[in-house]
Amino acid sequence: MSRSPTTNEEDIEARLKNAEPASNRSRMQKDRAFRWLCIAIATVSVLVLVALLTSIVVQGVPVISWTLLSGTPEPEPSEAGMFPALMGTIWICSLCALITLPIGVATAVLLEEFKPRTKVAAWSYSLIQLNISNLAGVPSVVYGILGLTAFVSMFSLFGNATQPGAAVWEWGATYYDQFSNLGSDPFLMMSDEVDERYFLVPVENRTNPPTVPTEGMMAYENSVAGLVPVEVHVADAMGDLPTDPEVLATSIDSAAVPGRISEKAWYYFQLPLGRGVLAGALTLMLVILPVIIISTQEALRAVPSSLRDGALGIGATPWQVVWNVTLPSAIPGIMTGSILAMSRAIGETAPILIIAGIVYIRTSPQHLMDSYTVMPLQIYNWTSRPQDEFHSLAAGGIVILLGILLSFNAVAVLIRHRMQKPLS
């Protein structure tokens, strides 16, 4: 135990007798004190977690109701719900997973399974690797800004696109000019003899001038049964109205100006993307791509190389090795990583806030370009209001969100547990 070389035996003895026991005791005391400090700190951190969860559960659980799950956001807290946000989350996250997984896994396969042979290749590989680890450290709000420029407005190549309906190029939308049979006739409006009916005339292009009503024009009636073709009569605005009630019901004013409406299929696509679901999903892709790449790399690294060597030995090409041997055995690890990355995507708020803005959304998204809100954004929206009722709504939303995230985590843990048997 003595630290300096001594020549005198008595000195050593004296040290052992006097100094060492004392310093030993103090060292032991230090050790014990540190152990207690550690235990205290660990307890505090667990207590903080417990406090966090309790405060949210206490505030949130009483609010959870069917209304909260299935309702739309309302100005009145007792009627408000988060169904559109729930649907928005499902849309955004499934789209994001569909886009990110192939790219992420492919990048990881490139880095792990196709090792560089030349010096230049090795250099560019390490560049990609460094770049990925740096991307993982970029704050998500910066990705939001990037998404705003790159996806929402497409670098302003197509003009200002943040305004709705500013699309330059689109696909999957049908435009109609809508007429009402009551038209602009104020007398007809007041009588109850005729029910109001709407007629839609398809328009080739959304920039075409409004359709001029002509006698015998074929139009679609927007009825309960869907779109029904109807022959439309034209009534002179200044003249007499048709006397036949059947004709009257299908007559429109000759001077009527239609309203332009559109029907968009779920695959409706426009350029620039605008503040829509697809732009949000692409932005989230940027956020979780490094996470997925890194976790996939780890999963691939865990596959024993004897499997690869075996496959190569019977004459498989590098890609055959990856596709038939490495990837199948790495799938549990990849799935665990992806589920954890997706649960991060579900909770991500800042980039979505930048992309979507705080808007009042009362419907779930209908197509790829539709405006949307997601659960964390709805929670943020409710939390940032001063009224306490909205705070408890937010707490309810948080409980639901945490429930979803915990079940995701549980699935990941389950998969990890299942795959724990060694491969070699």
Added chain:
Amino acid sequence: MSTVMETHVPAEERIRSFFVRPRRSLATVRLKEKAIFFVLICCGIFSVLITIAIIGVLLSETITFFGFEEVSLKNFLGSAQWTPLLGATKSFGIWGLISGTLLITAIAMCFALPLGLITAVYLSEYAPRRVRSVLKPVLEVLAGIPTVVYGFFALTTITPILQWLHGGFNVYNAMSAGIAVGILCFPTVCSLAEDALQAVPSSLRDAAYGLGGTRFDTSVKVIVPAALSGIISAFLLAIARAIGETMIVALAAGSRPQMTLDPRDEIQTMTGFMVQMAGGDVSNFGTEYYSMYAVAFTLFVMTLSLTLIGNVIRKRFRETYE
């Protein structure tokens, strides 16, 4: 020969016929391999393109920002007055936002770094297996909670407690946001530092115990110094996370950019400003809008340099053991 491939044969048959079936032409196989490799390379390049896009977008829009008449680089770097929304007296002094960010980061790190390191030492060197098996999942749960939840927690739980302890706290204050960011960063520090401590070979531990060291001596004088590079890069990562953290500060820190050291005051961080701009109805082509890019660029430079420093430390100062 392709008909052999496409017909359905039982699996065993296929395996048996692997060695006798006519080979696909080598040229086809090589072409396919090349095509797939090309696709993979494209995916690899894509991730580099993202970085280039970030830098390009931020740089070009920041240059646009400095092209405006009312903006000057001198004002941006030399002032602490950040008042982009105040009509006539617009001033863009980034230090007003940076100081808020640094204040939050400092408060958060006061909690996260020491507590995280001590908990990591405890988990790695002291904890019985049962405690470890409880604490590790708890940390993982903490790491998986969305930040908007921490923001809610700060606003509705931490702030009232602080106000109860001391009357001087604003509804929005730096302290409560800082504590929440600290709680958020705690699992990051803890699990990364624990990984670094675990990576120290047990021969070092055994040697220290063999010399008569207590657990405290061993962990403080041997294990922690040996794992120092890993611990420092964990710290840097946590600091970068705290600087880039958005939703907590947007909810709990307030929106008054000012240079202050008083944690009871309302402040605004760089990320908080961006969220305020995105959530508001500011026109898309004004100076305020482009100031968002200048702020994002500053933020990006700060976090990127921290990550790069972390990489250098990990590479250069890593102690390698056999």
